Amino acid sequence: xxxxxxxxxxxxxxxxxxxxxxxxxxxxxxxxxxxxxxxxxxxxxxxxxxxxxxxxxxxxxxxxxxxxxxxxxxxxxxxxxxxxxxxxxxxxxxxxxxxxxxxxxxxxxxxxxxxxxxxxxxxxxxxxxxxxxxxxxxxxxxxxxxxxxxxxxxxxxxxxxxxxxxxxxxxxxxxxxxxxxxxxxxxxxxxxxxxxxxxxxxxxxxxxxxxxxxxxxxxxxxxxxxxxxxxxxxxxxxxxxxxxxxxxxxxxxxxxxxxxxxxxxxxxxxxxxxxxxxxxxxxxxxxxxxxxxxxxxxxxxxxxxxxxxxxxxxxxxxxxxxxxxxxxxxxxxxxxxxxxxxxxxxxxxxxxxxxxxxxxxxxxxxxxxxxxxxxxxxxxxxxxxxxxxxxxxxxxxxxxxxxxxxxxxxxxxxxxxxxxxxxxxxxxxxxxxxxxxxxxxxxxxxxxxxxxxxxxxxxxxxxxxxxxxxxxxxx
Amino acid sequence: xxxxxxxxxxxxxxxxxxxxxxxxxxxxxxxxxxxxxxxxxxxxxxxxxxxxxxxxxxxxxxxxxxxxxxxxxxxxxxxxxxxxxxxxxxxxxxxxxxxxxxxxxxxxxxxxxxxxxxxxxxxxxxxxxxxxxxxxxxxxxxxxxxxxxxxxxxxxxxxxxxxxxxxxxxxxxxxxxxxxxxxxxxxxxxxxxxxxxxxxxxxxxxxxxxxxxxxxxxxxxxxxxxxxxxxxxxxxxxxxxxxxxxxxxxxx
Ligand code: SF4
Numbered sequence: 001x002x003x004x005x006x007x008x009x010x011x012x013x014x015x016x017x018x019x020x021x022x023x024x025x026x027x028x029x030x031x032x033x034x035x036x037x038x039x040x041x042x043x044x045x046x047x048x049x050x051x052x053x054x055x056x057x058x059x060x061x062x063x064x065x066x067x068x069x070x071x072x073x074x075x076x077x078x079x080x081x082x083x084x085x086x087x088x089x090x091x092x093x094x095x096x097x098x099x100x101x102x103x104x105x106x107x108x109x110x111x112x113x114x115x116x117x118x119x120x121x122x123x124x125x126x127x128x129x130x131x132x133x134x135x136x137x138x139x140x141x142x143x144x145x146x147x148x149x150x151x152x153x154x155x156x157x158x159x160x161x162x163x164x165x166x167x168x169x170x171x172x173x174x175x176x177x178x179x180x181x182x183x184x185x186x187x188x189x190x191x192x193x194x195x196x197x198x199x200x201x202x203x204x205x206x207x208x209x210x211x212x213x214x215x216x217x218x219x220x221x222x223x224x225x226x227x228x229x230x231x232x233x234x235x236x237x238x239x240x241x242x243x244x245x246x247x248x249x250x251x252x253x254x255x256x257x258x259x260x261x262x263x264x265x266x267x268x269x270x271x272x273x274x275x276x277x278x279x280x281x282x283x284x285x286x287x288x289x290x291x292x293x294x295x296x297x298x299x300x301x302x303x304x305x306x307x308x309x310x311x312x313x314x315x316x317x318x319x320x321x322x323x324x325x326x327x328x329x330x331x332x333x334x335x336x337x338x339x340x341x342x343x344x345x346x347x348x349x350x351x352x353x354x355x356x357x358x359x360x361x362x363x364x365x366x367x368x369x370x371x372x373x374x375x376x377x378x379x380x381x382x383x384x385x386x387x388x389x390x391x392x393x394x395x396x397x398x399x400x401x402x403x404x405x406x407x408x409x410x411x412x413x414x415x416x417x418x419x420x421x422x423x424x425x426x427x428x429x430x431x432x433x434x435x436x437x438x439x440x441x442x443x444x445x446x447x448x449x450x451x452x453x454x455x456x457x458x459x460x461x462x463x464x465x466x467x468x469x470x471x472x473x474x475x
Numbered sequence: 476x477x478x479x480x481x482x483x484x485x486x487x488x489x490x491x492x493x494x495x496x497x498x499x500x501x502x503x504x505x506x507x508x509x510x511x512x513x514x515x516x517x518x519x520x521x522x523x524x525x526x527x528x529x530x531x532x533x534x535x536x537x538x539x540x541x542x543x544x545x546x547x548x549x550x551x552x553x554x555x556x557x558x559x560x561x562x563x564x565x566x567x568x569x570x571x572x573x574x575x576x577x578x579x580x581x582x583x584x585x586x587x588x589x590x591x592x593x594x595x596x597x598x599x600x601x602x603x604x605x606x607x608x609x610x611x612x613x614x615x616x617x618x619x620x621x622x623x624x625x626x627x628x629x630x631x632x633x634x635x636x637x638x639x640x641x642x643x644x645x646x647x648x649x650x651x652x653x654x655x656x657x658x659x660x661x662x663x664x665x666x667x668x669x670x671x672x673x674x675x676x677x678x679x680x681x682x683x684x685x686x687x688x689x690x691x692x693x694x695x696x697x698x699x700x701x702x703x704x705x706x707x708x709x710x711x712x713x714x715x716x717x718x719x720x721x722x723x724x725x726x727x
Contacts, residue, residue, distance in 0.1 A: 019666060328649050328670075329663055329667075332663050333663060366659075367653070367656065368616070368652065368653025368664070368667070369526060370620075371616050371621065391528030392528035395527065395528030396528075404655075404659070408524060412535075416539065418517065418539075425518075429491045432491075436726075439725070440721060440725040441695075451658055451661070453661055453665070454665040455665065455693065455699075456724060458492065459724070459726075460492045461493055461494055463494070466489060470513050
């Protein structure tokens with residue numbers, strides 16, 4: 001599947017297929033709740049957790065209000081430490097820059113740490129088409145690369161894959177290993193992946209990583225990982241390319257520390273991820289290791305258009321994944337159904353912003369507005385409110401399905417006229433109550449199949465509407 | 476009676492599907508000494524329009540509700556979701572300098588979900604009922620997360636003699652109703668409803684209670700289709716001692 005072709009408009013069909021996919025459902029059920037329990041415990045153990053969330057929100061708001069200044073400051077720091085900053089307005093530009101750099105480095109293979117920005121730009125396919133082999137070094141990313149898939153979760157890219165499926169992928173790819181080896185548990189799979197990847201680390205000329213944050217004060221980029229793969233990816237090859245989007249900027253090291261304290265806890269329930277790696281610039285004289293060249297590709301790809309709109313707050317996102325871990329819709333259908341790079345509640349807001357509401361409009365509709373995402377978001381992004389704003393845009397642009405518009409219009413016409421409404425309610429209640437008079441429920445209604453397809457509709461109580469009965473009893 | 480003057484916002488679902496919920500609400504309010512009125516100019520809180528992006532109709536309905544209800548000391552609603560629409564969303568519908576925004580804010584501050592009103596505003600601790608049943612409680616999303624309703628219904632239920640509360644797993648997870656969501660995305664909604672009925676059934680409780688009729692109709696409708704044994708009732712029915720009315724989705 002190529003990344004730039006969003007299947008987001010087919011969300012409904014994607015979701016149906018996901019619900020019918022037994023392996024996917026097993027994987028989702030197996031992981032469900034793990035992250036939730038861990039985050040809850042981490043939050044309990046840190047009394048100032050919610051206060052830190054407020055500070056993190058304020059830090060990001062401040063940055064977004066002065067984004068140009070902080071970006072300039074960051075660029076100056078990177079240059080001062082011997083690195084280069086490349087500005088990419090679109091994914092195409094970012095791809096071209098990365099390919100150019102890889103060619104300059106004479107790269108045949110590129111090591112990659114986990115980066116969603118490279119997914120957004122479709123770097124892997126693009127490099128491969130141009131004769132450069134991308135090697136994912138994060139275990140989850142490696143698994144899905146072998147399977148020819150894209151991530152289904154922003155921090156757990158292979159959360160949709162079961163252990164037997166991983167085993168099958170490894171046996172197919174690692175034909176040089178003993179076919180009788182035992183790969184029945186995760187530890188064995190991890191060990192095998194580590195062995196295979198170690199060899200590749202030393203072959204690549206370029207290492208590409210993402211960035212969880214970019215620090216304006218010092219020019220550092222920060223990545224958090226649990227496998228340490230990011231460190232090797234960026235320090236062994238002769239060129240290190242950081243791919244990051246504009247809004248990853250924070251002003252100071254101290255601000256970065258504040259955000260790190262909520263990031264791990266919100267994501268996996270860890271106080272800190274196992275590795276937190278800072279990098280800025282190439283190896284200096286006397287450094288024991290490090291790349292000879294250091295490049296940062298800063299991607300906009302529609303983000304600056306979100307500033308000063310109802311969707312600006314979305315740029316506070318620190319990509320912790322808590323919203324999708326807690327989302328019942330995501331947990332039911334998994335990440336691929338969303339059809340583009342970013343799934344779950346954050347994807348439901350971000351995707352229409354980046355690829356257009358005409359393409360991504362279904363996502364903000366596929367929410368019951370249960371509010372769990374907003375409740376756990378470490379930077380307090382009002383996700384349901386912004387999904388509602390998208391629905392409003394769609395309504396204004398007349399993208400809301402016609403049947404829905406008509407139904408709403410009719411209902412609103414009555415709801416704005418209490419006397420007419422009273423009559424309609426009386427007729428409706430009477431009709432439905434007669435339809436369900438035997439059992440108290442209705443098993444099939446032609447105009448409400450969405451409801452009655454797989455559940456009954458409880459029938460109205462007998463004796464009329466409350467308003468009629470109240471009037472009769474009290475006056 | 477000289478107690479607080481309360482306007483009942485019935486909600487469209489209770490009006491049409493389950494008037495006994497409104498009668499039980501009136502009983503609870505009157506038992507607590509309130510003077511209850513039911514303003515005749517009421518239809519729906521407008522949430523379907525608001526959540527579908529139809530701001531103009533949402534505002535028109537909001538203005539209608541504000542005008543009809545602002546003359547009372549309190550507005551009480553047997554639904555956390557509709558109460559949250561009035562108390563939280565109305566103000567957001569209007570531009571800050573629109574005079575309706577201030578009126579919306581004033582009304583919002585006086586609007587309460589029924590169990591929260593009884594406990595937080597009136598200080599009710601006992602409902603004086605007996606019910607030899609085991610129940611489990613589903614926390615409906617808007618009430619829980621917009622209004623912070625969690626302990627209030629449980630405290631009142633604890634005062635019902637003979638009642639046993641058995642908490643279910645994931646009691647704070649959405650049941651899949653979500654207003655228009657359940658008909659826009661029935662496949663996903665149905666899976667969420669099935670997860671919910673499984674968690675309810677696992678408690679072995681006689682019935683599931685909740686504070687929102689939409690969620691209850693969803694859970695009851697799913698349970699009856701699956702042939703589950705548990706019943707579903709609005710929490711106020713149990714608190715008001717009305718176990719004679721047939722449960723949701725059953726014939727009397
Ligand atoms: S929207 Fe919030 S919860 Fe979701 S990934 Fe971003 S920061 Fe985390």
